[in-house]
Structures are given as C-alpha cells and as structure tokens.
Amino acid sequence: MADKEQLSASLEDYLEAIYQIVQRKGAAQSSQVADSLKVSKSSVSWGLNRLRERGLINHSPYEAITLTEQGEALGRRVASRHRQIKDFLREVLSVAEPVAESNACRLEHVLDKAVLERMGDFMEFMDQCPRAGQQWMKGFGYYCETGRLEDNCEECLGDCVEKLEGKGGEQGVVDSVGEELPKQVKERDRVARRRLGEVLAESGRALTADEAVVVDVFMGDERHRTLEEIGKESRLRRSGVTAQAVRGAMGLLCEYKMARALRLEDQVFYEHCHPESHHDHMFCVKCGAIYEFFDPRIEALQAQNARQADFRLLVHNLNIYGVCQACIERQSRTRALADALTGERVAVVQVVADGRERDRLAGLGLREQAVVEVLNHRCGGDKLLVLAGQSRVMLDRQTAQRVQVVHAEERRVMGGGRGRRARHRHRADRGKGS
Secondary structure (H helix, E strand, O other), rough: OOOOOOOHHHHHHHHHHHHHHHHHHOOOOOOHHHHHHOOHHHHHHHHHHHHHHOOOOEEEOOEEEEHHHHHHHHHHHHHHHHHHHHHHHHHOOOOOHHHHHHHHHHHHOOOOOHHHHHHHHHHHHHHOOOOOOOHHHHHHHHHHHOOOOOHHHHHHHHHHHHHHOOOOHHEEEEEOOOOOOOOOHHHHHHHHHHHHHHHHHOOOOOOOHHHHHHHHHHOOOOOEHHHHHHHHHHHHHHHOOOOHHHHHHHHHHOOOOOOEEEEEEEEEEEEOOOOOOOOOEEOOOOOOOOOEOOHHHHHHHHHHHHHOOOOOOOOOOOEEEEEHHHHHHHHOOOOOOOHOOOOOOOEEEEEEHHHHEEEEEHHHHOOOOOOEEEEEEEOOOOOOEEEOOEEEEEOHHHHHHHEEEEEOOOOOOOOOOOOOEEEEEEEEOOOOOO
C-alpha cells in the first residue's frame, strides 16, 4: 500500500481534494479538482497521473475520477489530519475561519504524527477539565481580541468549585451500594464518539449509516443495555436499521474498547468502557439490577496476590451475583425452597407434608434446622439440585414447594461495607419477575 510519507505535499493536496469531491458527488472531474485547488488543468493532469501510477485513483482521459481502496483510506487520513489542525486553530487558538483553513493546508504536511496526537489530547483535556472547557476557550478568544481578561473570573472560579464539589458523590464513601445514583452521559462520552471517527479514519474503516445510528444511540446513554434494546431505540431513529448492523456496530465498539459486554445468566449487556475509570459489578439475579462499585482494598489485594504468585496482572473484572436489597425486602422472610436461587444457603424451618414424606425428605438431609445450598435452581429443566450435608439431592418443583426455608444468615446480605465506594445502580426495567 502506498504510504503517505511517499507522497509530496502537492500530491497530498490533490488526493485530499479528490477525496472530498468523491465524498460529496461519488466521483470527481479534473475541472472540479482544478477549481478546488485553484491550479491549471495541465497541473491537474500531472497530479492525476502520479496518483494513478501509485494505485490511488482510477482515471482515464475524459473519464470521471474515482478512488481505489488504498486511495480512499489514505485520502481519509489526510482529510482527517487537515480537519484536526483546523479545529485546533479555531477552537483552541480562536483563529478566524479563513486563516485557520489556509494555515491547516500548510501545517498538515509538516507536523509529525506525535504532535498531532498531542494536539488532539489537549483538545480532549480542554473539553473535560472543569476548570477549562468551552467557556475557558471563549475567555481566551476575548483576551486575544481585547488584551484583557473578562470581568467575571471570580464567578467562573466559583462555578468550578461547585462542579468539583458536585462530583464528590461519585468518589465519596457511602453506607450502601444500593443508593440510587444518576448515570448521565459525561463529556468524555462525547469526546469518545468524536475520537471513534478519527480512529476509524486512521484505520481506513468507515461506519455505515445504520452503524452510525447505533453508535450514537449507545454513546448517548450510559445505561447497561442488550442488543435488542439498542436495536429497538435505533430503529426509532432510522427505521431500516438491521440486527446485523446493531451487532456489527457493537462489535466494533468493543474492538476499539469503547464498549464491553457483560454476561448475566443467559443475557449479554453492553456498557461504556472507560479504561481510566475501573469498576466492578454486582448483578441481582432476581430483578436484573446492576450495581457498579469500586473498592481500593479489593484492587490492592488482587495486585498483592499477583505479586506473590510472580504473576503479571493485565486485565481483571470482578462480577458478583446475588440478590439486591430491594428484592430481599419484597420477598417474605420465610419462603419455599422452590423460590431459592442458585448459590443461596438456606435453613429449613418447616416441611409441609405427611409423616412418610417428611421422613423421606429427612433421610435426604432436608430436616428442620438443616442448612442446604442450592447448586442449581434450573437443573434438568425445572428441578432443583441442592447440597444437603455431603449429598446432592434432586427435587422436583412440587416437592421443593413444600419445604419452607429462610436465609441461612440472619444479617441482611446486601448491607454496605465501610470504605466501599459506590458508583451507580441501574434500575432493572427489562420485565424480569421480582
């Protein structure tokens, strides 16, 4: 594949002009290229021949110009570089549009990739930092025009302090991981969406119209959602979005580490992936609620165990499956063994049966005060597999309904621990039974 370093600045300009015309019209004419670059037709003929020799365009005399696959990928990269420089000049340095455009045309040929990446990083920082942001950039523009600062600096700093204090709930210690915290899209999500287009341009990949809708739907909301939920909302925006487009877009987001899949029993949920903000999950197997939490003690213990085993820790995720406090409060203290869930340890309080049946169940270990563990509450279709003492016992649903149990521990299983940092709780709205 032709490399962009092999092209002169002049040929890059020709390729960029052709790429932009093809994007608008599907094909380009030599006269359109000449008008775009303000050069003579003889100069255009020279440039077209050089690009055709490098396998970047398809062109014959008196015919329309189209891009080869290599040419389209390289043209997209050149155009993306131009746009990034122009945005930096306009949005960060407050340079006027015509000046930013003309200077971007010259700078795109001489700036190193590392410098361009640092410019992009700086723009991301400006978008996310509470003491910077768009208002800060506008203030810089005001300073450039007038030579003095705006009169509301103290007020602006006060707003920054309030924003920072308002974020304390996300990092502060709370008593219960079940506290409802709003999950809102942050500026970093909008930045990530913009960066996705730039990264795809660098790799020569473009989103289809359907995939773009799916990406916008997912990136516009930080809830945990299934493919079906994402697809349903996408089709409200664009009726023709297919299930294949939804799978393709989400697969792409996972590949580029902007999303990740979480598995809860037989369902897969997708969440935003923020590598700089690690957290773990608790899944309620009763109602489907998902809790996000972070505990520095857990992180330290994992790192300590890895060091002791001479193990290099790369990626780790902790998923805890259980029952949330809301579901515990909804169910009665005493319930049938048939309603117990996989992993629960329960104590038998009563067996509602005649003498012979009670003796039979007692022989299996299901006597009053006995503690049993549910190994699988859906074994063999609709049966329960439990561990009673040292024996595995298979019960049909009708028999399990006659055994009344309580949770083996008297304390509430979802009580909050000291020092645990809660992130968010996502209320289940997927129609699961409570």
